[in-house]
Amino acid sequence: MDSLCKTNDNSAAEVAALLSPVPVLQVQEYFNQLITSRGCNGIEVKHNGSFGKCVYANSEFQEDELILKDQILVGMQHSSNKMDCLVCSFCFRFVGSIEKQIGRKLYFKNLGLSTCCDGDSSESGEDECMKGNDEQQCGGSSSNHNLPLPQEVVTSLMNGEMALPHTDKFPLPSPLSCPGGCQEAIYCSGSCAEADWESSHSLLCTGEKSESVSRDALGEFIKHANETNDIFFLAAKVIAFTILRYRKLKAEHVKEQAKQSVTKQSLLLEAWKPVSMGYKNRWWDCIALPDDVDPSDEEAFRMQLKNLACSSLELLKTAIFDKECEALFSLDIYGNIIGMFELNNLDLVVASPVEDYFLYIDDLPDAEKEAAEEITRPFLDALGDEYSDCCQGTAFFPLQSCINHSCCPNAKAFKREEDRDGQAVIIASRRISKNEEVTISYIDEELPYKERQALLADYGFTCKCPKCLQDSSVASL
Numbered sequence: 468m469d470s471l472c473k474t475n476d477n478s479a480a481e482v483a484a485l486l487s488p489v490p491v492l493q494v495q496e497y498f499n500q501l502i503t504s505r506g507c508n509g510i511e512v513k514h515n516g517s518f519g520k521c522v523y524a525n526s527e528f529q530e531d532e533l534i535l536k537d538q539i540l541v542g543m544q545h546s547s548n549k550m551d552c553l554v555c556s557f558c559f560r561f562v563g564s565i566e567k568q569i570g571r572k573l574y575f576k577n578l579g580l581s582t583c584c585d586g587d588s589s590e591s592g593e594d595e596c597m598k599g600n601d602e603q604q605c606g607g608s609s610s611n612h613n614l615p616l617p618q619e620v621v622t623s624l625m626n627g628e629m630a631l632p633h634t635d636k637f638p639l640p641s642p643l644s645c646p647g648g649c650q651e652a653i654y655c656s657g658s659c660a661e662a663d664w665e666s667s668h669s670l671l672c673t674g675e676k677s678e679s680v681s682r683d684a685l686g687e688f689i690k691h692a693n694e695t696n697d698i699f700f701l702a703a704k705v706i707a708f709t710i711l712r713y714r715k716l717k718a719e720h721v722k723e724q725a726k727q728s729v730t731k732q733s734l735l736l737e738a739w740k741p742v743s744m745g746y747k748n749r750w751w752d753c754i755a756l757p758d759d760v761d762p763s764d765e766e767a768f769r770m771q772l773k774n775l776a777c778s779s780l781e782l783l784k785t786a787i788f789d790k791e792c793e794a795l796f797s798l799d800i801y802g803n804i805i806g807m808f809e810l811n812n813l814d815l816v817v818a819s820p821v822e823d824y825f826l827y828i829d830d831l832p833d834a835e836k837e838a839a840e841e842i843t844r845p846f847l848d849a850l851g852d853e854y855s856d857c858c859q860g861t862a863f864f865p866l867q868s869c870i871n872h873s874c875c876p877n878a879k880a881f882k883r884e885e886d887r888d889g890q891a892v893i894i895a896s897r898r899i900s901k902n903e904e905v906t907i908s909y910i911d912e913e914l915p916y917k918e919r920q921a922l923l924a925d926y927g928f929t930c931k932c933p934k935c936l937q938d939s940s941v942a943s944l
């Protein structure tokens with residue numbers, strides 16, 4: 468396949484080093500440290516000959532017990548979800564107030580811009596979207612009323628001029644604007660703003676304090692990602708994260724006046740280490756052929772993806788290029804980063820406090836409920852089914868991404884009442900014995916055998932779990 472993007476010969480060796488498999492012992496050491504720092508001591512990451520990395524239970528877990536809570540390495544809210552939920556750009560906690568959340572959503576809905584949950588469960592991480600097992604629907608709004616409210620009512624709700632009853636029971640942090648001056652990022656706290664700035668945002672901010680090479684080019688890059696595939700934005704975060712880590716490691720090295728000299732390549736490899744642990748393959752090679760593409764057009768389809776990634780990378784390069792980290796801007800690296808998100812089951816989901824609020828109103832004693840609903844009902848009716856929309860995105864969770872799939876899993880990604888940010892939470896769905904492998908289902912395991920296998924083809928494997936072995940033998944009879 469010929470492509471528009473060419474890797475500079477100077478960085479070809481560095482690219483190869485960045486993409487070469489990490490020695491098993493180093494992987495083990497990295498995850499041991501990560502597990503200790505996360506405080507999830509009941510598990511271990513080990514290599515298994517055929518499946519690569521696997522997570523094993525170090526101790527017994529009972530049903531519903533927490534197995535691990537994993538922090539995001541890089542994550543983003545889907546651009547289509549930004550109008551539905553106002554969340555911290557770093558930890559993805561809801562911010563503002565219940566009034567602001569509802570007002571904003573209705574404002575965009577009135578403008579015809581809000582997309583809301585469109586039933587595409589592949590983006591929504593269904594399990595996590597429902598808090599607990601509570602599928603309760605709010606009384607009153609029998610969904611689909613969708614009666615629009617006058618824009619001035621919506622604006623006063625959004626601006627905080629109008630207060631709804633009982634919202635003081637659901638306080639949310641005040642939103643802080645981006646310290647770099649862009650309009651895109653907001654935060655729930657100074658520490659999140661600072662952590663995001665240091666992690667990747669200082670290079671990807673379009674505000675006046677941006678440390679990018681060209682803010683205009685950055686704007687072009689973001690526009691392209693929004694129009695094509697917002698996963699490019701996540702890939703850019705990985706590159707920005709690695710550049711900033713490289714600069715920090717280099718500065719520390721200089722400050723310590725280290726006697727031992729280190730090469731630029733070893734610093735870059737160290738900066739890249741958290742990403743190197745992720746399971747990767749090139750995006751255009753690993754993605755399963757969509758049903759609507761004829762197999763005879765497969766090569767053209769894959770070339771199209773490669774060229775799309777190439778256009779995105781060229782824009783990113785103009786925006787944030789760093790000569791010392793040139794290898795990160797190779798198409799191979801970019802394709803592998805995007806492939807890493809494709810191959811890992813990494814939905815980011817945070818349940819909405821607006822849903823909790825309406826359920827709370829619904830549960831009030833009759834007299835109080837009637838008084839409250841007189842005010843809240845028009846808002847619930849205007850929101851319709853979308854009153855419970857959760858924050859949705861994609862993220863890379865280093866530990867969760869080591870968990871393999873099974874159609875009869877012993878664990879699940881599941882947010883509890885207290886899990887109010889973007890961290891991944893894995894809970895035992897049955898008793899797990901010591902030394903047993905921890906597995907989750909990447910798909911809806913209740914689907915028929917053929918549909919399950921078709922969906923798992925996107926992850927590049929055929930499932931041979933006990934349920935699949937049994938189903939396949941029945942299917943072949």
Ligand SMILES: C[S@@+](CC[C@H](N)C(=O)[O-])C[C@H]1O[C@@H](n2cnc3c(N)ncnc32)[C@H](O)[C@@H]1O
Nearest residue numbers: 518519520746810811868869870871872926928
């Ligand atoms: C999220 S990663 C899981 C961790 C992975 N084993 C690793 O080494 O990083 C997903 C990848 O693991 C492999 N995998 C996960 N579950 C599997 C299964 N049941 N059978 C075969 N391969 C599996 C596939 O290659 C898949 O694309």
